[in-house]
Amino acid sequence: LAQDLRCDDNKGYIVVRVLFVLGVISIVVVVGIQNISRSRTFQIAGKLVHRVDTNQKLVALTFDDGPSEGYTQDILKTLDNFSVKATFFLVGGAMERNPHLAKLIVNSGHEIGNHSYSHQRMMFMAYDDIANELKKTHQLIDQAGYTGEIYFRPPYARKLLNLPLYLSRSHITSVTWDLEPETNPNLAKDRNLMIEHVVDNVRPGSIILMHIMFKARGESMEAIPGMIERLQGQGYQFVTVSELLAAGKSGV
Ligand SMILES: [Zn+2]
Numbered sequence: 659l660a661q662d663l664r665c666d667d668n669k670g671y672i673v674v675r676v677l678f679v680l681g682v683i684s685i686v687v688v689v690g691i692q693n694i695s696r697s698r699t700f701q702i703a704g705k706l707v708h709r710v711d712t713n714q715k716l717v718a719l720t721f722d723d724g725p726s727e728g729y730t731q732d733i734l735k736t737l738d739n740f741s742v743k744a745t746f747f748l749v750g751g752a753m754e755r756n757p758h759l760a761k762l763i764v765n766s767g768h769e770i771g772n773h774s775y776s777h778q779r780m781m782f783m784a785y786d787d788i789a790n791e792l793k794k795t796h797q798l799i800d801q802a803g804y805t806g807e808i809y810f811r812p813p814y815a816r817k818l819l820n821l822p823l824y825l826s827r828s829h830i831t832s833v834t835w836d837l838e839p840e841t842n843p844n845l846a847k848d849r850n851l852m853i854e855h856v857v858d859n860v861r862p863g864s865i866i867l868m869h870i871m872f873k874a875r876g877e878s879m880e881a882i883p884g885m886i887e888r889l890q891g892q893g894y895q896f897v898t899v900s901e902l903l904a905a906g907k908s909g910v
Pocket of ligand 1: 722723773777813814
């Protein structure tokens with residue numbers, strides 16, 4: 659009898675152990691998928707660039723979302739004051755509502771990228787819906803008169819399987835960033851802290867992400883002149899994403 663009991667105990671112990679291991683595996687898988695889906699530096703298929711490998715003091719300033727009325731004109735004026743060309747990852751829906759603003763950005767000599775049509779998280783989106791999001795926005799960028807290469811930036815940097823697959827098949831390069839001062843809420847509320855963060859962490863080939871198309875991002879908008887001034891003072895030249903990629907040794 660004693661032996662039978664011990665045997666049952668062992669079985670129970672094994673079941674608990676198996677459940678524990680399965681639980682740990684599921685957690686690891688879920689956390690892994692989450693990390694892969696929001697990685698700035700890794701994508702399962704297709705090319706992703708988060709910075710460029712170069713010895714030249716080049717940096718790309720990129721703006722996400724919009725275009726929205728007023729903020730577009732404001733940022734174009736600031737960029738013009740410093741003779742800086744930037745890259746705008748625009749949302750198709752917003753371009754459709756504000757075609758004049760998209761044209762204004764193009765006519766000012768800046769680069770336009772595709773930031774999807776509806777700005778949803780695209781990790782679990784159906785393949786055909788992804789294709790639609792990108793194609794519609796691509797057409798709107800064409801209609802704005804932009805003729806350069808069109809890069810893609812996933813909303814919230816989220817991508818998993820279908821999106822990388824579509825990008826890879828369509829030979830579209832994803833462009834993320836290596837500097838995002840606004841992501842830290844303590845920095846985002848103070849233009850000077852954002853400027854310091856960028857000045858301290860920039861290196862040749864960096865891609866800076868900023869949001870300036872909304873009222874809530876007033877500090878970001880105010881940070882831009884100082885950011886440009888400080889980096890130009892250090893000998894950095896602002897270029898578009900295309901120009902940065904062309905200067906890169908390996909596009910890593
Ligand atoms: Zn966005």
